[in-house]
Amino acid sequence: MGREFLHLIDISTAHKIISNLFKEIYQQKIEEVELKDAYGRILARDVKSPIDLPPFNRASRDGYAVKAEDTFKASEDNPKILECIETIEAGSIPRKKIERGCCSRISTGAPVPEGADAIIMVEYTEEKGNKILIYKSAYPNQHIALRGSDISKNDTISKKGALLSPEKIGALSAAGISKVPVIAKLKVGILSTGNELIKPSDKWSPGKIFDSNSHSIAAAVKNCGCEPKILGIVKDDYMKLYNAIQSTIKKCDILITSGGTSAGAGDILRDIIDNMGEVIIHGISIKPGKPTLIGKVDDKLVFGLPGFPVSALIIFNVLLRPYLMEFSGKSSEHKHMMDLPLAQRLHSSKGRVHYALVKIRDEKAHPILKDSGAITSLADADGYIKIPKNVEILEEGSIVKVLPFF
Template identity: 75%
Template sequence: MGREFLDLVDTREAHSIIRSLFQEIYHPPKVEKINLKYAYGRVLAQDVKSPIDLPPFNRASRDGYALKAEDTFHASEDNPSILKCIEVIEAGAIPQKKVRRGYCSRISTGAPIPEGADAIVMIEYTEEEDDNILIYRSAYPGQHIAPRGSDMPKNEIIAKKNSILSPEKIGAISAAGISKVPVIAKPKIGILSTGNELIEPSNHWTPGKIFDSNSHSLAAAVKNCGCEPKILGIVKDDYTEVYKTIQESIQECDILITSGGTSAGAGDMLREVIEDIGEVIIHGISIKPGKPTIIGKIDDKLVFGLPGFPVSALIIFDVFLRPYLMELSGKPQMEHRTIELPLARRLHSSRGRIHYALVKIENNKVYPILKDSGAITSLADADGYIKVPKNVEILEEGSNVKVSPFSQ
């Protein structure tokens, strides 16, 4: 058990299986209500409608005097209308007096319009003289008044389902008095590294050991998909320890991602553990790098066993998990963005498997990074990767290739 691959599946079949599993297990996505102050960047699970008219009352849109428009007809610099001010209405106050012919109320922007008034003359076109207000410009009915519901009537949609909550949407929602919104719950993705050789990153290196980089790179990739990563640490290549850790970890997350322990070697028992706890669905994909990838199911949750080499782990994540995690988190699905440029040098590939090769872009040319999938520096140098079809052995210098950036 664990010493040989199950039947290899090609990438098309792998995508078909993964897509079906996500539909079966995770759709429709979970919904939660959260406070608006935590809502930035989240995805709405339902339409949000205004429970009130906006504005909720007839509101002044300028500082000035609320009055009857007919009192100002024919007013000019040479022949001002003369009115009596009966009260001052500040924003947030409630008018106490009705405006009649020959009278006005001093009003601030945002304050409610007093009964009887149908227009506002801006303060710039008025003057106080003793107990009188001189109006030097005529007004028309409705001037500088924002009617109730003119911005948004009650029950109108403020923000639509599946939209990302931006500062503008959050501002509009809060203006309607809404403090909590329904959003798609962030899927919790557990990340576990396996291997006797791994230690946590620190200032102290131990001979024979290597620092665990996969946990942190995969956590960043998970965040980029709109999900919530949970780094679960390192487990040694021991059947009992791996069994116990996976059994416990699967309870803490919606999806578990492991790295390492997937190939058909004597020390790799991940497939055996998954089979004993749940079910192995895929063990081996016809792809380079990343052939020994495992996909399983435990307690109706998916487990993705990625190769331990950093390049392999990130490429498998980007190709086989990223699109489904983004969909699950509600992030907009865009076509995988590619950049088409000429190859700077010849690239050899292995016939029979699709090859994803890391590349760097310089001077509008694509340079293959010729390091093995265990070289972490190749990721630091890479701008993305190219896909070489399985029936192609050589890509000639100058041939156009499509580069897929890691971050979409």
């Protein structure tokens, strides 16, 4: 007969313990990364512009740089005539100052020459030799992006805690910033256990199943802003698993295992963590995921998730995701939660908090009634609902809160 769980605790107690463990063990670190590698990272400090943007008075239209006063009262019937003294392309430097009665041909993005205070669009001009006929008057600063009008030197371009999106990366690049300070990623090792498991790249043989947890959990870890490390598959053998944990714990900040947590004769993870460090939680009053184990080895957290794919991913989402997100500087709140009516009656396990997969269809939450080993239930699911431990039945039409996986 298998051993009993260490001590069943409720989900709120588990959250308090995990939150305290994260605060006790982990501290955010800052690293500098190249801008080309910064997408999706979180800024660790405010970033200030080293220059004015734009860095010079810049033409925002193709046309002619003029003194605005030279164009006053210009019309199609009474054009003003100016002498064109040079052509200024984007990327070049003006060589001549604009005096009264003169203008320079200019391209969008080019520096505005000294003496000019307006751009006349080419559509309102006519060229005759070096003489330019102006058919519309201009006003001061017309079609000129003034130096520093976008952002001034030493102004903040992006604030601490900002998610580095394409538009933020573009703004930083425009200011000549090539490296940015970001929150360093936690390295999360993922180890699958079980005699029945083989890699997805291996040839299938009777009695074996392909390891799906490593890749689904790795994707979930990456979504949290952390760096996953898939560490392979280990057999249900005490010394093999012991040696695997001993060697892999050095390569990561947190270790996640899947399988080997139930209170059965063949499940050995609890004994190993007991011998290597400390088992803090073994057994949570939750469905699925009752046998979840949390321990500490070499001052690093070890999360023992159930082997069933649905159980593993739900427990990751419920118990680990909020703290990885918070540590990474990302919002841990589900931004797309939906209140929907339940499409059919659903029975729950009274006495335990129950998380049930649902599919959204016709603006209703349809329960997915498959066991926690059915991997297709994850592929079908749009999210899950939380059923309180004192609820045994949810009637059809009950309003439930659907939490998306990510």
